[in-house]
Amino acid sequence: MVELYSRRSFVAGALTAGMLSTATGYLLTRSEPVTLVLATGADPTGARQLLVSMWNRLHPDITIEVVEVNSSTMDQYAKFTETRADIYNLDVIHIPRFAQAGRIAPVVPRNDISLLEPVRRVCQVENSPDEFWAIPFNTDVGMLYRRITDKRATDLAPSMSEVLAQGSFTAQLNTDGIATDEAFVINVLEQALAQDDAILDAAGTVSFSLGQWRTALAPLADALRRRRVLAESSEETTLRTYNVRDLRYMRNWPVWFPSVDRAERGSKAGTMEIRLSGLPTGVLGGQSLAVAQDSPHREEAEQVIQFLTDEPAQKLLASFGFAPPGLDAYIDAGVQAVAPHVSTIRTAVEAARPRPIHPGYPDFARAFKDHTFAYLYRGEELTQRFVEDLREALQ
Structure with missing residues (x-):
């Protein structure tokens, strides 16, 4: 028991160090500081806050303020629309409704995150394979x-x-x-x-x-x-x-x-x-990050989303127990050392069915x-x- 969880802590620490290195690739320069609001539900693991803290540590001029919205899955739409935000962390079932209402803007990923097909399907803009209404932060499956x-x-x-x-x-x-x-x-x-x-x-x-x-x-x-x-x-x-x-x-x-x-x-x-x-x-679940249509800082918001959903971020989230949305995290040796069961999760995600993708x-x-x-x-x-x-x- 001690060996297993000591190894888990060691590998998670190594992944964290790698994340800090990767974050430097997202550096932006601004004449005036900007604070981006990320509206999201709770995360009892602390993994999301760790990623946010990494970003803020290296980007003092473009910081993320996390606003946790106290909502259930079914009333998330109403609660989130009452919250002014630059980035929404949306449950997969709410993406079509936010898109139909014109509350989120399509994003073209600037990284290759090799999304598993069921995850890709529920986030893509119809008839526009390069655009996503939201970029998967984590996926989920029973x-x-x-x-x-x-x-x-x-x-x-x-x-x-x-x-x-x-x-x-x-x-x-x-x-x-x-x-x-x-x-x-x-x-x-x-x-x-x-x-x-x-x-x-x-x-x-x-x-x-x-x-x-x-x-x-x-x-x-x-x-x-x-x-x-x-x-x-x-x-x-x-x-x-x-x-x-x-x-x-x-x-x-x-x-x-x-x-x-x-x-x-x-x-x-x-x-x-x-x-x-x-x-x-x-049944497929998960959360995805979307840029608010009315955000005055869309370029900065997209940069934050790219960082939070990039391959190193997925690997770090996997070390906390989350199901990664992309293939590369599943086949990574470090992730497999931390979570030997990830291959079982991948198989389940690839066979999962989404709930009706409809507003x-x-x-x-x-x-x-x-x-x-x-x-x-x-x-x-x-x-x-x-x-x-x-x-x-x-x-």
């Missing part, structure tokens, strides 16, 4: 955590049917309000994709076949009814249930892996290790949540109204 107590035993990644049958699984399959609704939507979509990967295709096109949805969600409804799933509403409560109950399986994002693995190795003698595997088909996504998510929650927890059948509401939201 992963299956497995608690291993005997390394000698056969440990093949299970199917979701096997996971549900064992009754030792927790995930964000409940909701207690707007702050957790989107996690519920994502987790239910992943359960449906595990049964039928044609429910949502690689372009984010959703099926409007009622029969298809009924069949895809029936196993989850049965598992919940038989209490084979410990349904939680947030990532944090899911983690707590996984640890307190010593469950074998958990669905969560990869950013939690370093802390979960470290805690297991340090405090639970019966656990050999925590392993990650991809879900049958995960009407918030309405889609509301309708999806209302209908599926009633079906899963109140026993109300899915009717044609369900697919009609989804279709209307995406028109």
Whole structure:
């Protein structure tokens, strides 16, 4: 345990040193100082602030002020539009809405960040392959955590049917309000994709076949009814249930892996290790940096975004547990030394499906949540109204 995390700290430190060297390539000269406002959600890892501090240390005339906006995923659009900013750190589902409203300006990357194809697809300007509405800061995908107590035993990644049958699984399959609704939507979509990967295709096109949805969600409804799933509403409560109950399986994002693995190795003698595997088909997540259309400092904002999303930055974020959006970070020897599981994350990202890439996504998510929650927890059948509401939201 000591050796592993000492090595993690050493490599992270080396990556940080490399970032400082890279940052000198983004030096700009100005006659008057400028402060750029970066509007973003919280980051409990501290990785984003480390990158910002690096930039500010080397660019005293062009500094970044981070404004953390207290919002859930679903009310982020409203909260962010109330915040004057030069740069927005947008959840992937909000990019089309910001673009349609004319609130962000297209950016042409000045670096080669070799984006994985699903990540590239959700950020590109349609019919303009060189332009992006936002440049990916990190990506994300749902992963299956497995608690291993005997390394000698056969440990093949299970199917979701096997996971549900064992009754030792927790995930964000409940909701207690707007702050957790989107996690519920994502987790239910992943359960449906595990049964039928044609429910949502690689372009984010959703099926409007009622029969298809009924069949895809029936196993989850049965598992919940038989209490084979410990349904939680947030990532944090899911983690707590996984640890307190010593469950074998958990669905969560990869950013939690370093802390979960470290805690297991340090405090639970019966656990050999925590392993990650991809879900049958995960839902794509992540955040991307966009330049505000009305920023008076667009050139400087673009320079900051290039630095924060460049290959060295991706490698540093990976050392903190984030899923990199670009190929180069996954194949880097330093990253693999810090996070040997990154190849598993890459495979999951490349197979992930995006939620509908549409300005009407918030309405889609509301309708999806209302209908599926009633079906899963109140026993109300899915009717044609369900697919009609989804279709209307995406028109």
